Amino acid sequence: MQISHLPQLTSPLARGTSNTFLRLKKKLERSVGEAIGDYNMIGDGDTVLVCVSGGKDSYTLLSCLLALRERAPVDFRIVAMNLDQKQPGFPDHILPAYFESIGVEYRIITEDTYSIVKDKIPAGKTTCSLCSRLRRGIIYRAATEIGASRIALGHHRDDMLETLFLNMFFGGKIKAMPPKLVSDDGKHVVIRPLAYCTxxxxxxxxxxxxxxxxxxxxxxxxxxxxxxxIKGMLQNWARDFPGRIESLATALKNVVPSHLADPRLFDFVSLTQQTVVEEGDTAFDPLELPQPSARTVQFLSSANNDR
Known part of the structure; x- marks a missing residue:
């Protein structure tokens, strides 16, 4: 099987030492550092198991964590891990060679979950759910074996927003991917250091x-x-309404339970005139929205004229 690389750029960015690339590298590392700091993701003495699938996100995650470790105020251990699920054609030499080339400690776990999934799931049905559960259990076991206190996953800001809308549109929940949570087995902390990265x-x-x-x-x-x-919807919004995606990402950190409708998060039943609530009854006030850009006005005008 031929292994694909992401396409090489012909602009100065592709030379790797250009100011443009260095600014991008610094931006990503700063965003990862901010997420780690905001959510106390990594502490002194932690062992971080970094799950590397071979995709762009997990490679970037590993690169940023290695760079930050060099100048972090705390000392932590990084162990890269790949799970070889024995999928037909999987190039099992690629990641060991890469890990060796950058000098990172690593573990390759081989488990034939592919055969299990194919045996349990009828042809034509999606395999993702069972595959994910099997993979998660193996990752937890590996983390325990190496003494990892943190499991780092490569989900980024766009993944988190996509999950939010998936849950709202199809699951009836306001729920996204949290930057930090306790693992299902209760033994580890799962972190997503790319939470602020696009x-x-x-x-x-x-x-x-x-x-x-x-x-x-x-x-x-x-x-x-x-x-x-959902990904297409968000990409269209990013193109047609500059700033909307950034506002959505900010909203994940600015939840007002008293202005939603979940009685488990806010005690509506016991609410009286003396109850102090955040933002009061400003929900009845007109929203103070930023002025739309000229491009947005043109887009909306065109859309209305097409009706």
């Missing part, structure tokens, strides 16, 4: 670094249709 920046960084990308379609599964739909 997929666009990660893609540009991975292009320049020429990471040895392993195709994500080895198991033959198709991209989740619903997630693909």
């Amino acid at each position: 997929e666009a920046d990660i893609t540009r960084f991975a292009c320049t670094m020429a990471f040895p990308i392993i195709p994500c379609n080895l198991c033959g599964s198709q991209e989740n249709a619903q997630r693909k739909l």
Whole structure:
């Protein structure tokens, strides 16, 4: 099987030492550092198991954590891990060679979950749910074996927003991917240091670094249709309404339970005139929204004229 690399850029960015690339590298590392600091993701003496799939996100995560460790005020251990699920055609030499080339401590775990999934899931049905559960259990076991206190995953800001809308549109929940949570087995803390990083920046960084990308379609599964739909919606918003995605990301950190409707988060039943609530009854006031850009006004005007 031929291993694909992300396309090489021909602009100065591709030379890797340009000011443009260095600014991008610094931006990503700063965003990762801010997320780690905001959520106390990594402490002194922690062992961080970094899950590396062979995709652009996990490569970027590992690169940023290694760079930050060199100048972090705390000392922590990094162990890169890849799970070889024995998918047909999986190039099992790529990641060990890469880990060796950058001098990072690593573990390669080999478990034939592919055969289990194919045996349990009927042909034509999605395999992602069972595969994910099996993979998660193996990662937890590996973390225990090496004494890892943190499990780092490569989900970025766009993944978190996509998950938010997937849950709202199809699951009836206001729920996203948290930057930090306790693992299902209760023994580890799962962290997402790329929580403030955009997929666009990660893609540009991975292009320049020429990471040895392993195709994500080895198991033959198709991209989740619903997630693909949400991704397209957010990409359209980013193009047509500059600033909207940034506002959505900010909203994840600014939740007002008293102005939603979940009685488990706010005691509506016992509310009286004396109850102190955040923001009071400003929900009845007109929203103070920023002025739309000329491009947005033009877009909305065109849309209304087409009706």
